[in-house]
Structures are given as structure tokens and as C-alpha cells.
Amino acid sequence: MPRSGSYHSWPTECLQPLPFDAKRGQLIAVDRVSFDVPQGEFVCIVGPSGCGKSTVLNTIAGLEVPFEGSVLVDGSPVHRPRPEVGMVFQQPHLFPWKSVRRNIAHGPRMLGKSVQEANAIADDLIAMVGLKRFADAFPNTLSGGMQQRVAIARALANQPRVLLMDEPFGALDAQTRAVMQDNLLELRDRIKATIVFVTHDIDEAIVLADRVLIMSAGPGRILRQLDVDLPRPRSNAILLEPSYLALKKDCLEVIRAEGLRAFRQSDEP
Amino acid sequence: MKHDGALRAHEDGGERARARSDAGRLQRLNILIGVLSIPLFVLLWELIARSGIVNIVLFPPPSVVAVAIVEWMRSGQFFLDLTASLYRVTTGFTAGAALGIFLGIMTGQFPIVSSLLSPLFHILRPIPPIAFVPIVVLWFGLSETGKLFLVVWGVFFTVWLSTHIGVQKVDRGLIRAALMLGTPRRQMLQEIVLLGALPYIVVGLRTAVSIAFYTLVAAELAGTFAGIVYRIEIAQQNLQTGQVMGGLAALGLISFVADRMFAALAV
Numbered sequence: 001m002p003r004s005g006s007y008h009s010w011p012t013e014c015l016q017p018l019p020f021d022a023k024r025g026q027l028i029a030v031d032r033v034s035f036d037v038p039q040g041e042f043v044c045i046v047g048p049s050g051c052g053k054s055t056v057l058n059t060i061a062g063l064e065v066p067f068e069g070s071v072l073v074d075g076s077p078v079h080r081p082r083p084e085v086g087m088v089f090q091q092p093h094l095f096p097w098k099s100v101r102r103n104i105a106h107g108p109r110m111l112g113k114s115v116q117e118a119n120a121i122a123d124d125l126i127a128m129v130g131l132k133r134f135a136d137a138f139p140n141t142l143s144g145g146m147q148q149r150v151a152i153a154r155a156l157a158n159q160p161r162v163l164l165m166d167e168p169f170g171a172l173d174a175q176t177r178a179v180m181q182d183n184l185l186e187l188r189d190r191i192k193a194t195i196v197f198v199t200h201d202i203d204e205a206i207v208l209a210d211r212v213l214i215m216s217a218g219p220g221r222i223l224r225q226l227d228v229d230l231p232r233p234r235s236n237a238i239l240l241e242p243s244y245l246a247l248k249k250d251c252l253e254v255i256r257a258e259g260l261r262a263f264r265q266s267d268e269p
Numbered sequence: 270m271k272h273d274g275a276l277r278a279h280e281d282g283g284e285r286a287r288a289r290s291d292a293g294r295l296q297r298l299n300i301l302i303g304v305l306s307i308p309l310f311v312l313l314w315e316l317i318a319r320s321g322i323v324n325i326v327l328f329p330p331p332s333v334v335a336v337a338i339v340e341w342m343r344s345g346q347f348f349l350d351l352t353a354s355l356y357r358v359t360t361g362f363t364a365g366a367a368l369g370i371f372l373g374i375m376t377g378q379f380p381i382v383s384s385l386l387s388p389l390f391h392i393l394r395p396i397p398p399i400a401f402v403p404i405v406v407l408w409f410g411l412s413e414t415g416k417l418f419l420v421v422w423g424v425f426f427t428v429w430l431s432t433h434i435g436v437q438k439v440d441r442g443l444i445r446a447a448l449m450l451g452t453p454r455r456q457m458l459q460e461i462v463l464l465g466a467l468p469y470i471v472v473g474l475r476t477a478v479s480i481a482f483y484t485l486v487a488a489e490l491a492g493t494f495a496g497i498v499y500r501i502e503i504a505q506q507n508l509q510t511g512q513v514m515g516g517l518a519a520l521g522l523i524s525f526v527a528d529r530m531f532a533a534l535a536v
Binding site for chain 1: 440442443445446447448449450451452453456461464467
């Protein structure tokens with residue numbers, strides 16, 4: 001693939017969040033969550049709605065400041081959003097007044113690249129996510145899956161060392177979601193960025209990740225880490241393999257036990 | 270059975286065609302009536318004015334109004350009045366809108382600016398601009414500055430409020446996405462916030478167009494030397510009712526054109 005090499009030419013350093021609590025008003029959303037992500041790893045965080053997955057991700061992004069603790073990317077603390085960390089949200093949040101190309105070129109333009117340079121970067125990424133025919137289209141004319149592909153391309157345009165994804169396929173229908181997952185796996189082999197991916201879909205987590213972190217709710221904690229040693233390249237086809245099913249069983253047991261615990265707790269006066 | 274079904278389908282088809290042609294006929298009739306609306310109204314007006322039921326001096330027929338308009342144009346006064354009025358509306362509108370958009374973005378985006386200015390604006394906003402005429406005359410006399418002040422005053426608050434609301438309603442997701450892409454603060458205001466709030470701002474601007482004309486009326490009635498509303502007032506004092514109505518028609522027409530132009534720009 002042309003130029004794909006230029007998206008991952010960084011030295012071996014690592015993303016290393018330290019223990020942190022993120023406090024929202026009076027509610028502790030996340031309590032003592034701590035994990036390291038080596039450079040290039042694909043980590044999925046799964047957990048029920050409201051367990052603070054998004055808070056963890058927003059904190060790594062620098063969009064939220066932790067009450068205690070810190071996030072380190074390449075050894076330096078994150079206090080505000082920075083271009084080395086890209087993010088894809090659940091909604092595409094594309095700029096409706098910009099074409100696909102100009103949406104993707106926005107980041108490079110903001111970092112001081114010329115229009116030509118930014119457009120060249122955008123065109124490469126447009127080809128990579130398979131939207132060449134729609135380069136000049138406006139977001140409202142695209143389907144949900146296409147919009148999310150543009151959002152991914154836009155997040156990659158600044159060549160982030162870390163890509164954060166907050167349930168990026170959560171709003172898509174099942175078929176589109178499977179296709180998007182396969183696309184992401186392919187894309188990931190090319191860009192080799194460190195990816196932290198949040199989802200509540202266990203299948204999605206196991207298909208995509210090198211490692212799955214299972215979180216509990218109220219306040220959010222990491223219950224368990226599972227290494228996913230399924231062979232790569234992967235696709236949705238592994239959903240029926242015994243090794244996959246064994247992993248999923250592990251996951252479900254942890255989640256079930258936690259769910260029961262939470263239920264009993266909420267039942268007590 | 271099969272035959273039956275086919276027959277029914279055929280009948281259905283006929284019925285549908287008939288319904289379609291009925292709808293078409295109705296639509297043509299509607300257009301025809303629409304075209305006749307204004308001529309019919311003018312004719313009725315002419316008949317009533319000339320029937321003797323009403324005083325023809327106070328209620329002149331459209332033919333008399335037309336003559337008055339033609340004379341107004343031929344004297345060259347119309348052009349002077351038109352430019353005077355248009356100048357007041359356009360400069361007042363532009364200045365008021367620019368100020369409103371600027372301060373709307375500031376109060377919408379920065380809570381400190383909002384805490385400082387919003388209470389003041391909310392106190393001043395409900396005062397009808399026309400109520401400022403007496404003090405404007407004291408301050409500025411019959412100068413153009415006074416006229417502009419009134420139009421700016423009227424336009425500003427509408428545009429300010431709609432911009433302020435628009436900025437607060439900008440999709441937070443867009444802002445977060447822009448933040449993650451390294452958008453600097455200045456660019457964020459000029460591009461993401463401004464364009465994100467644009468739908469609201471456009472509505473505010475369009476409302477402000479008609480407000481600009483209201484305040485123009487007040488401004489010119491307060492005393493001036495040229496202008497369409499001024500001409501209406503002079504004609505009224507001379508009992509030139511035809512000229513009064515001609516002035517009203519001209520005012521309605523330019524206000525209508527301004528609104529249409531804005532609607533076309535907005536889409």
C-alpha cells in the first residue's frame with residue numbers, strides 16, 4: 001500500500017496510564033483504574049453502560065482531567081488534547097459544512113500543513129478507507145458506516161501514535177458493524193498504531209483486541225484482563241472457532257459473576 | 270378468480286388515473302386563483318373607492334395611487350428618498366448584525382463575558398426601540414447618527430440573542446472532535462463555533478431585517494429631510510392620500526424584496 005509506512009514510523013515507546021480517578025461532580029465514575037498499553041497494542045475495554053469506559057477514554061484523550069492520578073503517553077503526562085492522540089467517537093461528528101476530503105484534511109491543516117499537503121494526506125486516507133468516489137461528498141449524503149469511516153480517516157490524518165475509539169460502531173446495524181470491524185483489522189495492520197477501543201460488545205472486543213480489559217460499574221474498576229492469543233490476520237469468521245468460544249466463555253463468566261454481585265448489592269438496603 | 274382480480278386491478282388503475290387527473294385539475298385551479306388574487310383585490314379597491322360609499326380624498330383608488338407614484342418618480346424625489354431609506358437600513362443592519370454576531374459569540378462561548386453582559390442585554394432588549402426616539406432626538410438631533418442608532422439598536426438585540434443561543438447549541442461533539450484534531454482556540458471560534466451556530470444566526474438575521482424596517486419608520490417619523498417614511502408623513506400633512514399609499518406600497522415592496530433576498534441567501 002502506498003505511503004502507509006509513513007503512519008507508523010515512531011520509536012518504541014509506550015502509552016502508560018498511571019492510576020487515576022476521574023471525578024464528575026460528586027460522582028466517582030472511575031476508581032483506581034490502572035493499566036499500561038505497550039506501543040502498537042490493540043486493547044479493548046468492555047463493560048456495562050455507565051461503568052466509566054468513556055471517562056477512561058476521555059481522560060486518556062485529555063478531554064477530561066482526572067481528579068487524582070495521571071495519564072502518561074510516551075512518558076509525558078496528558079493534560080489537554082494533543083495531536084499524538086486521535087479519537088473516534090460513537091457518533092462520527094463530522095463537520096457538516098466540509099466535504100469528506102476537507103474533513104480529513106482539517107487536522108493536518110490545523111497543524112500548519114499547506115492545503116496541498118493536507119489534501120494529499122486526505123486522499124491517501126480516503127483511498128485507504130475505500131471512499132474514493134465520495135471524496136467531494138458532504139457528510140449528510142453518506143450512510144452511517146461511511147461517515148464513521150471518514151471519522152476514522154480524519155482521526156488518522158494527524159498520524160496519531162495512539163488511536164482512541166469510543167464505541168465507534170455502536171450506532172451501526174449488525175451487518176455494517178461486522179464489515180467495519182474487518183475494515184478496522186485490515187487498517188490496523190497497515191497503520192500499526194496503539195489502539196484503545198471501548199465497547200460493550202464482548203464479541204467485538206475479542207475479535208479486535210490483543211488484550212481485553214473487563215470493567216465493572218459504579219465506580220468503574222478493571223475486573224480482569226484477558227489476553228486474546230487468537231491468530232492474526234483475523235476477521236469476523238473466527239466467531240465460530242472453539243478457541244474463540246473458550247475466550248468468550250471466560251469473559252462471560254467474569255461479567256456474570258460481577259452482574260450478580262452488583263444485583264445483590266443493589267438489592268440490599 | 271384470477272379474472273376477477275385482473276378486473277379489479279384494472280378498475281383500480283382507472284380510479285387512480287381519475288384521482289390523479291382530479292388532483293391535477295385542482296392544482297391548476299389553485300394556481301389560476303393565485304394569479305388572480307392581487308388583480309381582483311385592486312379591482313375591488315378601485316370599485317369601492319369610486320362608488321361614493323367612501324370619501325375619495327381619504328380613500329383614493331389604485332389608479333390615483335399609481336399616478337402619485339409615477340409623479341413621485343418623475344420628480345426625482347423618489348430616488349433620493351429611496352437611497353436615504355436604504356442607506357439607513359443597510360448600514361444600520363450591517364453594523365447591528367456585526368456587533369450582534371460578535372458579542373453573541375463572546376457571550377455564548379465565554380461564561381465570564383456572558384455574566385458581565387447578558388443581564389444588561391436582557392434588561393435593555395425588551396424596551397421597544399421606538400421608545401428611544403425622544404432621547405435619540407435629544408442626543409443626536411435630526412442627524413443621520415440618530416437614525417442609525419435606532420436601527421442598530423433594534424437589529425443588535427435580535428441578532429445577539431440568536432447568536433448567543435446558537436453558540437450554546439453547537440454540537441459539543443463537533444467541538445470535541447475539533448479539539449482532538451488540534452484546532453487552536455482562535456480557529457475554533459472563527460470556524461467551528463461560528464459555522465456550527467450559523468443556522469441560528471441566519472434565523473436571527475432574517476428576523477432582524479423586518480425589525481430594521483420597523484425602526485426605520487420610527488427613525489424617519491422622528492424628523493428628517495428625506496426618506497420614504499418621511500415622504501409619507503409630508504404627504505399626509507398635505508392630504509395627498511395617494512402619495513401616502515404609494516409610499517406604503519414602496520415600503521412594503523423593498524421590505525419584501527429584502528426578506529426574499531435573505532431567504533435566497535440563506536438557502
